[in-house]
Amino acid sequence: MTGFVMRRLGQALFVAWLVSLVVFVLTRSLPGGAAKATLGKEATAAQIAEFNHQQGFDRSIPEQYWIWISRVVQGDFGYSYRLNMPVSSAIANALPKTMLLVGLATAVSLLVAIPLGSVQAIRRGKPFDRLIGACSFLVYATPTFLIGLMLILVMAVEFQVFPSSAPTSDSLVTILGSPQGMVLPVLTLALGNIALYARYMRSSMSETLTSDFVRTARAKGLSRAQVLARHAVPNSLRSVVTIVGFSIPGLLAGSVVVEQVFNYPGMGMLFWTAAQYNDYPTQLAIVLLVSVATVLGSLVADIAYRLLDPRVSYERV
């Protein structure tokens, strides 16, 4: 098991490094570069030259990469001229917010989807299943920003039940202190995933319910509830767990949209504005982190998969 984990961690680092290299080279090959984008329209040629010199853009690309990577391994992600703060500070401010949003959305999705999918599977073909299935389809087919927009229009503007903006604060404590502001953003991000996870749960549960050992358990006299709780649900969870791990890129992508709509400046907004302003240090740092996070996410999912199914051998990687 540890060997497996070690190998995957190594893979995570390798992937992150590869991605950083690609993005680094791409950023440096942009004509015009960062100078004008950061300094603005009134930048004079002298100011541009000075900026390029201070940022090291007048050196060769391999040299620039070496400087950057050697700082990164020491934990120095560089300085964002545009934000006027170290990149690590900017990320340290934005990351917890995104993690909170994504975490809450995932938790809500799972809490709703697992029971929903299970009930759908149990009542397969019945009106409840069809109704939820239809709603799932509808929700899954609607783009995230449209869901967000509709929620705002109905819940925030028309009926003023929830605020249209998430709380603005540096500290998570303050944010959690006014939870009503998080309701709409979390809901928007979660709805699409609820539909997805519920369908996985439903199909996985359906298969489990018709499998041999479930029939055996029933034949042995266990009650329906016992069978569900002890066998059906845990076995069906595996497929859901694995796609949760793989949902991370999707959730991060969704959060870019949700953060824009709900005024919640997290990693998504940070990256998006960094990309707009050619703020290379910030872009690179985020790409690195997100890559690592995604691999770790799938790693956790894989470990959970194994833990839930001891029949799968650990050596089969």
Add this chain to the structure above:
Amino acid sequence: MNESKAPSPVVPTPLATPLPARAAERGRWTRRIRGIGRVLVAYKLAVAGVIIVVALAAFCFVGPMVYHTEQVHGDLAAANLPPGSPGHPLGTDDVGFDLLGRLMLGGRTSLIVGICAAIFATLFGAVWGAVAGYIGGVGDMLMMRVVDALSPMPSLFILIFISHILPLNLLLLILLVSFVAWLGPARLVRGESLSLKVRDFVQAGHTMGGGATHAIVRHLLPNTAGTMLVNASFQVADAILYVAALSYLGISLPPPNADWGTMLSNGTQFTHAGYWWMIVFPGAAIVLVVMAFNLIGEALSDAFTTRTRGSNV
């Protein structure tokens, strides 16, 4: 739970379980198509899905031949007209294009991008996976490592970044979406190739002198066609949604090109101005087409797994 399924999970495409061996053995094209036909007939919703797709395709590709509108040069004086205005049954958008005509044009792009991206991704991924599964050993490991390495790439971030460098055109958009999507099919097909390559008919092909290409093209790929079809249906739906999300972030084909995602996100800028038609119509179109492809995919995958489920119970 099907234990021959590869432990490494697949990229989320709902219910894309591999085609079991028995059905694969039986596989011949005509029988398969008839089988699908039977299935679709049995599932009314799936039929509805197909009808929706066909109707939308007709609307988008045949429609403009019947209903002519100016879709290249805007007319700001006629902008933001509500549905029912003379000459504009669905109203006009913010630069003055007739909305109905624009929906047709936009649908062409959306459907083309969705279907082409799905085909590219599925084909490329299938070939990759089949080759990897077939050759096995070091080659397989290297090829799948590439897949594993690319999976966690924050694709949206990379796309945002690329869109700032390169001007977007149709081909580039299709390639970018396929680039994100081919990993799932690759894993699926590789998993199946592993089990298929030891089957008799593949071995027989070897003894008769057929090479690797022959094995892959004539045996492996056709036998994964069922899974691929299911996967592709969902890919189309996901691609269309993905393009819509990209356009909300400003990554879209430049005017006078149109696609439903861009029309929708453009329309959301005018929510409070009261121009509801710019949101409702493209939004409904997207939801319809995505639902339709999902229904088709669901039904196909239900059909393929019902066979085996039926035999276990």
Add this chain to the structure above:
Amino acid sequence: MRSGRKFRSAVTAAALSIGLAACADSPNGTDGTVAGGSVTIAQLPQSAPNYIFPFVPPGHHTVQNVEQFQALMYRPLYWIGSGNSLAVDEELSLAELPVWNDTHDRVTIELKQFSWSDGTPLTPRNVAFWIGLLRAEKKNVSYYTPGLFPDNLADVAYDDKANTVTMTLTSPVSPDWFLYSQLSTITPLPEAWDLTGPGTKGSCSSTDPAAQAASCSDVYKYLSEKAKSTATYASEPLWQVVNGPYRLKSFESSGAFTLVANTKYSGSPKPTISELNFVPFTSVSAEYDALRSGQQLTIGYVPSNVLKPKKAGDPPGESPVPGFKLAPVQPWGFSYLLINFNNPTVGPVLRQLYIRQALQSVVNQDLYIEKAANGYGQPAFGPVPVSPESPFTRGMSHTNPYPFDVSRARQLLTSHGWSIPAEGPATCTDPGTGPNQCGAGIAQGQKLSIELESYTGDPAVTQMMSQLSSDASKAGIDIKVTSVAPQQMVADAVQCMPNEPTCKWQLINYGTWILNSYPSGTSLFRTGGGSNIGSYSDPQMDALLAATLTSADPAAIAKYAEYASEQIPVIWLPTMASPVYAVKESLSGVAPISPLFNLTPEKWTFSK
């Protein structure tokens, strides 16, 4: 309470000061105002301040940093622009108007009686501090243009007793230009900041240039290091030494910050609002949703596409959000399309005046303002806006030499050797340099096809570009519009020579150029000017521009503006009112907001 200059000039100073004192002393005044209270202000999207030290580096000279953040705490020497006026505001300035000698090469500035919040008075050493930093670190400040301030200073003399600063210049200048472009960039800095390390005094605020030269670089290093640490802005005692009506109470990395009234403010009027809360927003729609859903905002802004249409030139209409009134800001600037005169393919075409005239004639400014901004904008046909009136545009023509006329555009082309087909771009059928021929460098059969790079993110811009392309096609001009992210557009707009790879751009929609209060245009249109991105070059333009810097002729600006209007060095586009603020009805004193985006919260009051 305060209206415009018109009223001020009609009332004597004594009466005014008595009136002000009465306002300041009676919180619940007879005019029904309420003291105290807090105002919540929505920041523009992605526009949180990030630099507190007034000696701003290039790229950080933004409205959110300077006019709407630093200036509330650290007053500039001369305050330019308030309400509808673009003139220097003598009340808000820290010095009397500058006094010149006859040859316009020596100026004396008398400082007013003012004090910093740490009790020290405003002295010439505060100005010396700034000039010292400028001389030592000019390449690190955004205000510096080579050849100008402080390079044009021959000598500076400080008189503590008379409280004056006397500058001797290297050559005579236009007094208006010098005040509005050079002196206006000076922010006096407190001696409390003259440190090279914690507790270690520097000598950058000394009146001796040698002492300054020895110390200013180190002081700059220390202060700019402090300025890089945004997390400490609220806690750092240095930044609490202010002379403006407000000081910083809290500053978060999310962009939210709070200013509280400076009780030791020595200017007038004294602030009645005790707290200003600035709230960040990620997008216009997020802010407008917040406004619509009843979120606590006193001052927000409204996207112009939700406004009820009004006629251009009419006063602002009703606010779509109940309980608020609209306060649109018509920026002191102009919107335009950059022309790349050095582009290898279309450069020769664009160099022809008649071509530019044809292009300008297909710009339907009135339609754009009506449809893309619902009437909240004004036409622009020259480098100086026609309104508000500026002290420098006396006698400037207010008529558009090239109003929208597609037939005139066609006629210009056909009379110069182009033939216009029924569909598609015009082609040059009579090349040559004769008066009725296409012009130098234009080949036989060359198509009139131009690429225009615009930017995303603003629906009004998309609408304008689409209509421009459409109207141009009716005149045989084929304009291909592409859109990129706004910063990418800025990055693409670079000065270039024809053979360089960066010279592929042809036309770029550069958005709105915000002018200095003295709209000289030198950097934009002078041959080799720092912001002359299109490489425009015209000796007569150069001569007229030079006159705006040196001549005392009050009509110098008007002459240059009219010439530019005729010559079309860039294609003029209407300037839309942006932002359109929405102010709570109970808050008065906010509108009209200066076209230079200055905020004067000390004049704001809540009415009962």
